[in-house]
Amino acid sequence: MQAINIRFKNKSIPVLNFTQRHSHMELLSSKLKEFELHFEFRKKLKMISMIEIIGDVAIFKYNDGTKLYLEVS
Incomplete structure (x- = not known):
């Protein structure tokens, strides 16, 4: 992918x-x-390393290993 x-x-x-x-x-x-x-949100977005989209959810992965889930539908 x-x-x-x-x-x-x-x-x-x-x-x-x-x-x-x-x-x-x-x-x-x-x-x-x-x-x-x-x-x-903009302040947190500066530390994001990548985003994964699985179904209707976007998973924002941070450099320290934490995640933020955002429903995109």
């Missing part, structure tokens, strides 16, 4: 889409646009 990069502000984040659906990538992009002005 090949990682697709998604850009949020000035950061490029690799995304693994296990569902192989393009619609889930679009949902993730729209969800990130919703949180664009949310200060706490």
